[in-house]
Amino acid sequence: MGYRLEVNGTVHEVQVPGEMPLLWVLRDELGLVGTKYGCGKGYCGACTVHLDGATVRSCLLKVASVGTAKIHTIEHIGTSAAGERLQRAWLEIDVMQCGYCQAGQIMSACALLARSASPSDAEINAAMSGNICRCGCYNRIRSAIRIAAGLKEEADHVA
Amino acid sequence: MSPEPLSRAPIARRTVLKASLLAGGGFALDALIPLPASALAAARGEPAARAQLSAFVSVAADGTVTIVSKNPEIGQGIKTSLPMIVADELDCDWSQVRITQADLDQARYGEQYAGGSTATTRDWLPMRQTGAAARAMLLAAAAQRWRVSATELTTSRGRIFHRASGRSLGYGAVASAAAAVPPPDLAQVPLKDPSEFTIIGQRVVGTDSARIVRGAPIFGMDTRLPGMLYAVYEVAPAYGGRLVKADVEAARRAPGVRHVIPIVGNGDYDSGLADGVAILASHWWLANEARAQLAVEWNLSAARGHSSSVYRANADAAIAHGPQADLRVDGDAAGQLATAAKRIGARYDYPFIAHAPLEPQNCAARFSDGKLEIWAPTQTPQRGLAALEKALGIAPASVTLHLTRSGGGFGRRLMNDYLIQAAAIARAVPGVPVQLIWSREDDMRRDYYRPGGWHSFEAGVSERGELVAFTDHFVTFGDGKTTARAAGYNTAMPPAGLVPHLRYSQSMMPTVVNTGALRAPGSNALAFASQSFLDEVAYAAGTDLPRLMLSLLGEPREVAAPGGGVPFDTGRARAVIARVLEVSDWAQQPAGSRRAKGFAFYFSHRGYFAEVVEASVAGSDITVHKVWVAGDIGSHIVNPMGAENQVRGAVIDGLAQALAGQAIEFVDGAAQQSNFHDFPLARMPLAPEIEIAWVRSAKPPTGLGEPALPPVIPALTNAIFAATGTRVRSLPIRLHSA
Ligand code: FES
Ligand code: FES
Numbered sequence: 053m054g055y056r057l058e059v060n061g062t063v064h065e066v067q068v069p070g071e072m073p074l075l076w077v078l079r080d081e082l083g084l085v086g087t088k089y090g091c092g093k094g095y096c097g098a099c100t101v102h103l104d105g106a107t108v109r110s111c112l113l114k115v116a117s118v119g120t121a122k123i124h125t126i127e128h129i130g131t132s133a134a135g136e137r138l139q140r141a142w143l144e145i146d147v148m149q150c151g152y153c154q155a156g157q158i159m160s161a162c163a164l165l166a167r168s169a170s171p172s173d174a175e176i177n178a179a180m181s182g183n184i185c186r187c188g189c190y191n192r193i194r195s196a197i198r199i200a201a202g203l204k205e206e207a208d209h210v211a
Numbered sequence: 212m213s214p215e216p217l218s219r220a221p222i223a224r225r226t227v228l229k230a231s232l233l234a235g236g237g238f239a240l241d242a243l244i245p246l247p248a249s250a251l252a253a254a255r256g257e258p259a260a261r262a263q264l265s266a267f268v269s270v271a272a273d274g275t276v277t278i279v280s281k282n283p284e285i286g287q288g289i290k291t292s293l294p295m296i297v298a299d300e301l302d303c304d305w306s307q308v309r310i311t312q313a314d315l316d317q318a319r320y321g322e323q324y325a326g327g328s329t330a331t332t333r334d335w336l337p338m339r340q341t342g343a344a345a346r347a348m349l350l351a352a353a354a355q356r357w358r359v360s361a362t363e364l365t366t367s368r369g370r371i372f373h374r375a376s377g378r379s380l381g382y383g384a385v386a387s388a389a390a391a392v393p394p395p396d397l398a399q400v401p402l403k404d405p406s407e408f409t410i411i412g413q414r415v416v417g418t419d420s421a422r423i424v425r426g427a428p429i430f431g432m433d434t435r436l437p438g439m440l441y442a443v444y445e446v447a448p449a450y451g452g453r454l455v456k457a458d459v460e461a462a463r464r465a466p467g468v469r470h471v472i473p474i475v476g477n478g479d480y481d482s483g484l485a486d487g488v489a490i491l492a493s494h495w496w497l498a499n500e501a502r503a504q505l506a507v508e509w510n511l512s513a514a515r516g517h518s519s520s521v522y523r524a525n526a527d528a529a530i531a532h533g534p535q536a537d538l539r540v541d542g543d544a545a546g547q548l549a550t551a552a553k554r555i556g557a558r559y560d561y562p563f564i565a566h567a568p569l570e571p572q573n574c575a576a577r578f579s580d581g582k583l584e585i586w587a588p589t590q591t592p593q594r595g596l597a598a599l600e601k602a603l604g605i606a607p608a609s610v611t612l613h614l615t616r617s618g619g620g621f622g623r624r625l626m627n628d629y630l631i632q633a634a635a636i637a638r639a640v641p642g643v644p645v646q647l648i649w650s651r652e653d654d655m656r657r658d659y660y661r662p663g664g665w666h667s668f669e670a671g672v673s674e675r676g677e678l679v680a681f682t683d684h685f686v687t688f689g690d691g692k693t694t695a696r697a698a699g700y701n702t703a704m705p706p707a708g709l710v711p712h713l714r715y716s717q718s719m720m721p722t723v724v725n726t727g728a729l730r731a732p733g734s735n736a737l738a739f740a741s742q743s744f745l746d747e748v749a750y751a752a753g754t755d756l757p758r759l760m761l762s763l764l765g766e767p768r769e770v771a772a773p774g775g776g777v778p779f780d781t782g783r784a785r786a787v788i789a790r791v792l793e794v795s796d797w798a799q800q801p802a803g804s805r806r807a808k809g810f811a812f813y814f815s816h817r818g819y820f821a822e823v824v825e826a827s828v829a830g831s832d833i834t835v836h837k838v839w840v841a842g843d844i845g846s847h848i849v850n851p852m853g854a855e856n857q858v859r860g861a862v863i864d865g866l867a868q869a870l871a872g873q874a875i876e877f878v879d880g881a882a883q884q885s886n887f888h889d890f891p892l893a894r895m896p897l898a899p900e901i902e903i904a905w906v907r908s909a910k911p912p913t914g915l916g917e918p919a920l921p922p923v924i925p926a927l928t929n930a931i932f933a934a935t936g937t938r939v940r941s942l943p944i945r946l947h948s949a
Contacts, residue, residue, distance in 0.1 A: 076494050080493075083435060088432065089495075090570075092650060093886050096892075130424075130425060148286075149287070149856050149857070150570070151616070152568075152569045152570045152618025153569050176895070180895045184887065186569040188864055188898065191859055
């Protein structure tokens with residue numbers, strides 16, 4: 053089947069079965085490998101992308117269900133003001149260890165900031181709890197979101 | 212600059228260097244043989260303007276310094292920290308530095324390995340010498356140009372200065388002349404006094420971080436080759452299963468599928484090639500979907516009876532029966548127990564757990580004209596080569612192995628099973644590049660698990676509250692002669708060497724399940740059992756665990772480890788314990804009911820760590836409020852930015868093992884858990900504030916990937932006891948609501 057997808061502002065025609073999850077269309081058809089496979093079942097959030105600005109688990113979303121929604125991925129997120137602030141905050145305190153989860157983390161954080169410009173810790177925990185970081189970078193993910201939101205953030209607490 | 216005492220250590224003699232590899236792994240002579248710049252540029256497709264000073268260091272005319280990172284990067288930060296060490300001795304500015312990842316080439320780079328927190332210990336001095344040697348070559352070239360003695364020259368931030376004449380130049384200006392200078396003797400090359408370090412100890416952002424936040428393709432999973440097919444490899448549902456027959460016709464007709472290939476392995480399903488059926492398709496999802504169309508008959512007889520319930524019953528029987536063998540006997544523990552004023556005993560156990568790195572196992576491979584090219588996220592590429600030769604008969608000389616970044620390791624990628632599978636599949640379709648990707652379910656069910664274990668402890672306490680005797684009967688897995696991989700005991704485990712009467716003993720039962728090293732192997736489980744039981748001993752003796760540990764540790768001294776292991780420095784142990792008590796304000800227990808602090812100490816992978824956990828319990832829910840960590844990994848923290856991340860990651864890893872419900876159970880050799888719903892990982896709300904205090908002893912720096920993990924679990928279980936009076940003697944923690 054043929055589908056028209058608008059990804060990161062570019063329209064692509066893809067010939068794939070409609071059942072194929074968007075994740076694999078992005079990775080194996082369009083070569084956008086920044087979006088990651090972690091579980092394939094909606095548990096880990098590594099595959100998070102934006103559909104009209106809202107987060108979706110691309111491993112669960114059939115390409116036939118995307119319709120005309122605009123898709124944005126990690127490769128493009130730096131072009132938005134919030135995305136760019138998040139990327140800078142991520143680098144300021146070097147959030148990552150292995151880095152594999154971070155595309156999904158940033159996509160979720162970006163959607164959070166769009167909803168709530170200065171999120172509380174409870175809001176951050178709630179918004180981010182669908183994204184697993186196996187390396188356990190959670191403290192810095194929380195801090196980086198606060199930094200990107202312009203909230204006061206104490207320097208990494210080290211004696 | 213004066214050579215500092217550390218330079219007495221590993222690299223001592225030129226003659227040793229000439230033999231190419233140092234004893235104990237390390238450093239290749241090739242590393243100091245300059246290559247013709249043209250040959251190198253041709254090989255790498257880079258402008259010839261870069262002058263190669265050694266295998267690790269090249270300098271471009273504009274002063275850009277390129278440093279090769281030799282070890283696999285799995286998230287431990289080595290691709291940043293080892294180049295930092297080189298760059299510091301080279302005395303350049305970190306902003307001048309570019310880092311490239313080496314392919315596997317141990318003759319050229321020395322040991323290339325990620326595991327056991329070994330790299331910093333092994334590479335600290337050689338990496339310093341590498342940087343210092345390159346600097347010496349640049350100085351010699353500048354001295355020639357100015358017709359002065361090199362001893363009159365100084366360096367700073369990538370520039371060379373001749374104070375007497377007020378002249379200076381950048382490294383780039385003499386780089387190509389320096390490449391022609393004979394490399395100096397590594398053992399003689401002057402090293403900085405540590406007070407002169409400008410990069411080591413700074414907070415440096417990871418080499419790949421900027422690419423990661425943009426989603427750039429740097430992981431094994433991101434490998435893309437022209438014309439590549441995606442593969443899955445269906446293996447038997449239980450360990451040790453053999454392929455009987457496979458009907459592959461339906462799968463072959465499935466959408467997108469190009470090849471379906473039954474592969475009979477070499478019978479070694481542990482470190483060789485397991486039997487399986489490969490499906491190759493245009494998209495990975497199509498290959499994975501086609502698995503449902505396979506009709507495969509497996510012989511699963513080898514796994515019959517290998518169930519968790521059977522293992523538990525075997526352990527009970529072994530404990531009732533008494534140990535099969537003694538591992539360490541000091542004094543007369545049985546006699547002392549019989550006469551002790553107080554005698555206490557308890558059983559502890561913990562389950563099999565999976566590594567579950569977030570990037571599933573994967574490997575890309577292309578086999579053409581008898582040559583194999585591989586792109587792999589692996590912690591042990593050299594072992595991968597050896598395993599390839601053994602399983603597939605492909606000679607190492609015909610293999611090129613590119614190291615990709617790994618989306619987590621935790622010990623899983625010490626094993627190269629997926630690499631061998633990818634190579635076997637690629638060989639079946641010569642000329643076609645193949646990327647094998649395991650599904651999460653494959654990854655969860657085909658791990659080399661941290662093995663479960665059982666302990667039966669006893670301790671005797673004297674009238675005066677001293678620990679006089681200590682015994683542990685450990686029940687583990689093995690063939691009766693040798694324990695299974697990562698299922699062994701640590702006979703140096705405290706309180707061994709600190710208590711006069713001690714007996715460590717063991718029983719084994721067989722398993723078909725693959726076991727392996729998981730972050731802080733051995734220690735991650737032994738610390739839980741032994742430090743929790745010692746907390747029981749402390750209560751029985753009318754004291755607390757930190758006080759009991761301090762009294763056992765006694766005067767600062769080195770306690771030898773049996774079999775020539777790393778000696779245990781009681782002074783370093785005392786210092787981290789004192790520090791954590793201070794920063795956590797241990798004497799002050801938190802207000803509120805069912806809320807308390809717990810403590811534990813452990814020494815593993817050369818690192819000394821004492822930790823305090825503050826937790827509260829409501830019903831069966833446990834909340835960890837804060838964790839304090841005091842650690843001693845030597846004189847320098849190479850990159851505090853990465854080091855703090857390693858510590859926090861290890862703490863959260865341990866908390867997840869204890870609290871998230873992690874356990875792999877088997878029925879007839881088949882793992883029952885398959886994904887993150889039934890093998891949960893830590894999520895953000897679990898992560899408490901974690902405060903880190905470094906104790907810097909005057910010892911060479913050692914690794915940090917592992918030693919911060921072991922103490923956190925017993926510190927938590929001891930906090931739960933302090934808060935509730937309930938002992939946690941089994942992992943994962945499952946409290947019944949009060
Ligand atoms: S891969 Fe989609 S949620 Fe894990
Ligand atoms: S950084 Fe490794 S999974 Fe998050």
